[in-house]
Structures are given as structure tokens and as C-alpha cells.
Amino acid sequence: MRIPDSILRIDRRIIFLLIGAAVCIPLILKPRFQDSPTPIVQSIFDTVERLPAGSRVFLSFDYGPDTAPELDPMAKALVRHTMTRGHEVSFFTLFPEGVGQIKKITDNLLPVEFPDKAYGRDYVNLGYKAGLGGAINTMVVNFRTLVNADAEGTPLDDLPITADVDEMVDYVIILSLTAGDPGLKEWIQFAGDIAGIPVMGGGTAVVAPELYPYYPQQLVGLMGGLKGASEYESALVDRYPTYRNATMEATMRMGPQVVTHVLIVLLVLLGNLAYFLGRSDRRNRAGRTGQ
Amino acid sequence: MRRRIPLIITFIIGVVLITGYFVTRGPFNTLYESFSDYFAIITVFAFILGGGSLLKIHLKRVSSRAADWPYSVVTLVAFLVTLVIGLFKVGNPGGMSGEILASGSWLRFMFDGVYNPLSATMFSLLAFFVASASYRAFRARTKEATILLSAALVILLGRTPVGAWMTAWMPESLAFLELPNLANWIMAWPNTAGQRAIMIGIALGVIATSLRIILGIERNYLGRGE
Numbered sequence: 212m213r214i215p216d217s218i219l220r221i222d223r224r225i226i227f228l229l230i231g232a233a234v235c236i237p238l239i240l241k242p243r244f245q246d247s248p249t250p251i252v253q254s255i256f257d258t259v260e261r262l263p264a265g266s267r268v269f270l271s272f273d274y275g276p277d278t279a280p281e282l283d284p285m286a287k288a289l290v291r292h293t294m295t296r297g298h299e300v301s302f303f304t305l306f307p308e309g310v311g312q313i314k315k316i317t318d319n320l321l322p323v324e325f326p327d328k329a330y331g332r333d334y335v336n337l338g339y340k341a342g343l344g345g346a347i348n349t350m351v352v353n354f355r356t357l358v359n360a361d362a363e364g365t366p367l368d369d370l371p372i373t374a375d376v377d378e379m380v381d382y383v384i385i386l387s388l389t390a391g392d393p394g395l396k397e398w399i400q401f402a403g404d405i406a407g408i409p410v411m412g413g414g415t416a417v418v419a420p421e422l423y424p425y426y427p428q429q430l431v432g433l434m435g436g437l438k439g440a441s442e443y444e445s446a447l448v449d450r451y452p453t454y455r456n457a458t459m460e461a462t463m464r465m466g467p468q469v470v471t472h473v474l475i476v477l478l479v480l481l482g483n484l485a486y487f488l489g490r491s492d493r494r495n496r497a498g499r500t501g502q
Numbered sequence: 503m504r505r506r507i508p509l510i511i512t513f514i515i516g517v518v519l520i521t522g523y524f525v526t527r528g529p530f531n532t533l534y535e536s537f538s539d540y541f542a543i544i545t546v547f548a549f550i551l552g553g554g555s556l557l558k559i560h561l562k563r564v565s566s567r568a569a570d571w572p573y574s575v576v577t578l579v580a581f582l583v584t585l586v587i588g589l590f591k592v593g594n595p596g597g598m599s600g601e602i603l604a605s606g607s608w609l610r611f612m613f614d615g616v617y618n619p620l621s622a623t624m625f626s627l628l629a630f631f632v633a634s635a636s637y638r639a640f641r642a643r644t645k646e647a648t649i650l651l652s653a654a655l656v657i658l659l660g661r662t663p664v665g666a667w668m669t670a671w672m673p674e675s676l677a678f679l680e681l682p683n684l685a686n687w688i689m690a691w692p693n694t695a696g697q698r699a700i701m702i703g704i705a706l707g708v709i710a711t712s713l714r715i716i717l718g719i720e721r722n723y724l725g726r727g728e
Contacts, residue, residue: 223634230633244663249686276613277621308621311613314603342545349538356539363601416661423694424701435689438661469662471629476658478637479651486641 215489218481226478233474237466244465248442255386255411255432256292256446262383264297267372269382271398271412274390275308278415282388283312284440284461285413288447289386290316294325294333295451299372301382303337303358305346305393310339310362324457331361331370338362344397351379351406380406384431387412395422399429413439441465509718516716556581584612653688660685 248256262268270289274282293300302313313336321328328334337358340346349357355377360366367373375381385408389395395412403410409431414422416436426433434443440461448454515537522534560574568574586592593608594600603610642648659665665681672680678687714720 219638221637223638226634226637227630230630234629246663249682275621276618277625279618280622280626308613308617310603311610311618314610318605340542341549342542345538345541345545349542352535352538357542420689420693421697423689424698436661465663469664471633472658472662473664475633475636476655478633479640479655482637482640483642483651 213489213492215485215492218485219489229474229478230471233470234467237470240466241463242466242469243462244441244469246438246441246445246462246465248446251426251433251435252439252442253432253446254427255434256443256450258384258409258411258431259289259292259296259298260450262296262298266298266383267376267381268293268298268300269379269385269408270300270302271385271387272302272304272309272312273306273387273394274312274415275306276311278390279312280464281415281437281440282390282413283315284437284459284464285388285434285443286312286316287320287460288440288443289388290320291324291454291457292443292447294321294328299332300334301337301373301376302334304339305343305397306390307339307341313338313362331365332372335370335372336362337373343393344401347393347397347401351402354378354381380408382408384408385410385412389414389418389422391418394418395430395433396425399425403429413443437461437464437468505721505724508724509721513716513718516712520716553581553585584609587612653692656681656684657688660688 259268270286270293272282272286290300302317304310304313306312317330317334317336321334325333330336338361340350340357342349342357346357355367358367361370361373367376379402385398385402387395387398387410389412395410395414395418398410398412402408410429411431411433413434414436416438419433419435419439422430422433422435434440438461441459441464444454444459444462448459518530518533519537522530522537525531557578560578562568563571563574564578587608588602591598591600591602591607591609593611594602594604595606596604600607603613640651640654642651659668660681660683665685669680669682677683711720715723
């Protein structure tokens with residue numbers, strides 16, 4: 212077998228091993244890559260930053276555990292930012308699995324990093340509502356019909372943070388972290404465009420390209436994949452140096468992503484090189500046979 | 503009659519919802535609000551329908567010993583165990599009045615210890631298959647494939663700090679050729695143009711199909727009428 216052919220027929224288990232190493236080695240060595248926010252991410256940061264303290268923010272966790280490695284860092288960065296700015300945050304989800312994602316924040320992050328923040332006063336968990344995009348429509352048309360209590364059944368009127376919330380427009384911004392449908396697109400179509408509430412957020416790297424057409428008119432800003440999350444974290448650290456020593460998950464995970472991307476690029480280039488070498492080799496042989 | 507009544511209901515609700523969207527006066531606005539509320543209630547019943555359908559399909563597969571029927575047993579056991587633990591809050595420190603995903607509850611353990619790692623594992627496998635597929639299939643065989651390949655390489659490198667590092671030496675006048683800027687340009691222009699074309703096409707298709715359903719031309723959703 213000639214060299215180009217043997218390269219093309221490389222065992223896929225070798226590629227799997229290379230990818231495994233490309234992910235694991237940076238996780239062990241923890242290289243740090245400096246990132247700076249692009250305008251599409253910076254606009255979310257600036258919007259949250261400019262809101263007066265105590266503004267009502269709606270944060271929808273529209274994802275499950277499968278996409279958590281990409282979207283959890285965004286959730287943490289947004290929660291850190293909104294809490295530092297003193298905003299009142301309502302957590303919500305259109306995914307049944309999103310309830311678990313919210314609990315990770317309310318049980319693990321908030322009590323540790325913001326012990327002075329109280330449930331019901333500074334943040335609330337509105338839980339999961341069925342109905343996909345239709346649920347958003349119902350909330351915009353008649354908020355209290357669909358959401359009349361928090362996730363544990365406490366009436367909204369009994370919680371200081373939601374006692375005055377009667378309509379969706381009582382929220383100044385909507386943030387959504389999106390893994391698919393329903394997600395940011397539905398929040399734009401059913402809430403942003405109709406009720407005029409600014410919509411922004413983040414999506415997985417797979418979802419992000421679908422959301423670009425809405426930016427900047429209907430979508431204030433977008434964090435695309437782990438890179439977007441890393442950019443938001445760097446904006447947060449630049450503005451609030453107290454977070455310099457905090458664990459910034461996206462920044463940490465950029466190591467494996469960088470090495471994996473570079474490896475895939477090299478593999479694609481190698482595959483093409485072998486393909487063209489093999490093709491010219493075959494042409495030469497065919498030419499010689501023809502003579 | 504069994505087909506005519508659903509057609510009449512579909513027609514009335516379709517017309518009211520479309521009119522209610524544009525006409526904000528009574529009775530359309532109140533009907534629009536009521537139908538939105540009904541929608542929220544009806545969707546909850548979809549879970550019962552979905553659960554019933556899942557049980558029916560997998561019980562049938564197990565009873566007929568169809569191919570890979572043991573997987574159906576796993577599905578059924580996982581479904582029923584999760585359902586019972588969730589519905590009756592089995593192992594919940596707060597009992598029936600406790601939080602559904604309270605710390606220390608069985609459901610929380612299943613979510614964190616079983617569902618979470620299983621979902622993450624399934625999704626992570628993509629990285630391995632994408633790498634292997636890219637190596638084997640991503641070839642610059644034609645002009646179109648070469649453009650696609652070049653765009654993919656720019657995006658792959660431009661979306662990492664390595665892309666910025668590789669092209670940082672470029673003079674200010676050629677900053678637009680830096681990989682992150684090129685990647686952003688691809689996402690903001692060619693990608694947006696393509697996505698918009700797809701979205702407009704889909705939207706027109708949805709409008710056409712919706713009109714066919716409202717007017718009773720499209721009747722597949724009613725089933726075969728058996």
C-alpha cells in the first residue's frame with residue numbers, strides 16, 4: 212500500500228485516541244488563553260451593566276445536561292454579573308431538564324458566592340412550564356395565567372421579588388441560554404418582537420449560526436458556544452477584578468477546545484494532502500500505462 | 503361527523519387566532535387570550551399522551567420479542583422508576599410537600615448521578631465522530647467543496663485564541679484578514695444570508711401549510727379515520 216493510501220485508511224481508533232488526548236492533556240495542564248469580548252458579546256455585558264440596580268431580569272435556562280458544558284459557564288457568568296449589579300433575577304425554563312440546571316445555580320453557586328442574597332427577595336425560581344413557544348405566548352398575553360407561583364408552589368404575591376410582577380413587560384430584559392427549540396428564537400418571536408422586551412443570551416456553537424440573522428435589531432447580543440462564554444467571562448473579570456481568582460469554567464475549557472480545533476484542522480489538511488498526492492500518483496500511473 | 507367537527511374547530515380557532523393577532527379589540531382579543539390559556543392547559547396533557555405512547559410501543563416490542571427488545575425493557579424500567587419516584591417523591595427528605603429536586607432526594611440523585619453523566623457522555627461522543635468524519639469526508643474535490651472547507655477551517659481556527667495568535671503579525675491595514683475577523687465576517691454575512699433564506703423559505707411553507715389546515719385542505723393530522 213502506498214503512503215497516501217495508508218494515510219487515508221488510518222484506523223479511526225487512532226483518531227479517537229488523538230481526540231481523547233487533545234481533550235485530556237489540556238484539562239490536566241490547564242493552559243490559560245486570554246480572550247477579549249467581541250461586539251456581539253460585549254453588547255450583552257454592556258446592557259446588563261447599564262441597567263439600574265434592582266432591575267428585574269428574566270433568565271431562562273432552555274437546556275439540559277447534554278449541553279451544560281457549553282451553557283453552564285454562560286449561566287454562571289450571567290448570574291455572577293446580575294447579582295453583582297444587584298438585579299432581581301427570575302429563573303425559568305422551557306426544558307423539563309432545565310429545572311436541574313437552575314438548581315445547580317441556586318444550590319451551589321448562589322449560597323457560596325452570594326450568601327447575602329436571599330431567595331424570594333433577590334432571586335426566584337419560576338420553574339418549568341410546558342408548551343414550548345406557546346408557553347411564551349401565553350406568558351406575554353397573560354403572565355399570571357401560566358405563572359402564578361414559584362417552582363415550589365409559593366404564590367407570586369407572597370414573594371417580594373414577584374409581588375409586583377403582573378405582566379411579562381415588568382421584566383426589563385430577557386436572557387435565554389439556548390440548546391435548540393424552544394429557546395432564544397422563540398423568545399424573540401413571541402416576547403421580544405411582540406412585547407418589546409430586549410432579548411439576548413447564549414447558544415451552543417451548533418445553535419448560534421441560526422441566531423445571527425436576528426442580531427442586532429431583534430437580538431441585543433449573543434454568546435456563541437464556549438468561545439462566547441469565555442469572552443463574557445473575560446469582560447466580567449476586566450470590569451470586576453474580584454473575579455480574577457474565581458473559577459472561570461469557559462476560560463478553563465478553552466484549552467481542550469483550542470487543541471481539539473487545531474487537531475481537527477491538521478487532520479483535515481492531512482487528509483486532503485493524502486487525497487491529492489494519491490490522485491496525482493494514480494494519474495501518473497494511468498499515464499504510464501497509456502504509453 | 504367524526505372528521506367534520508375537528509375540521510370546524512380547527513377553522514374557528516385558526517381564524518380567531520389570526521384575527522386576534524392583528525385586531526386588538528373585543529371579542530377577538532379576549533378570545534385570543536382564552537385560547538392561549540387553553541393551549542397551556544392542553545400541552546400538559548401531551549405528556550400523558552407521550553407517556554402512554556412510549557409504554558404502548560415498548561410493551562409491544564417486549565411482548566413480540568422484536569429486535570433489540572432488551573433495550574425496550576431498560577427504557578420501560580427507567581421510565582417507570584423515574585415516574586414513580588418523581589410523582590410520589592419517593593426518598594424525598596421533605597416528603598410529599600418537599601421540593602421536587604431537593605438535595606438528598608432520590609430524584610436529585612438520579613438526575614445528577616445517572617441522567618446528567620449519560621446525557622453529557624452521549625453529546626461528547628460527537629467530538630470523536632465529527633473528527634473522524636471530517637478526516638475522511640472533508641475533501642476539496644470540487645470548487646464548492648473547497649469554499650466550504652476553507653470557511654470551516656477559518657471558523658475552526660478563528661473561534662479560538664490560536665486564530666488571533668496566528669494572524670496577530672498582520673499590519674493594521676490588513677486587520678480584516680485576521681482569522682477572528684474573517685470568522686466573524688463569515689458568521690455575520692454569508693451565514694446570515696443563508697440562514698435568512700432558509701428561514702424565509704420555512705416561514706412561507708409554514709404559512710401555506712397552516713392555511714391548508716385551517717381551510718380543511720390538509721387533513722393528514724386527523725389520521726386515517728379508522
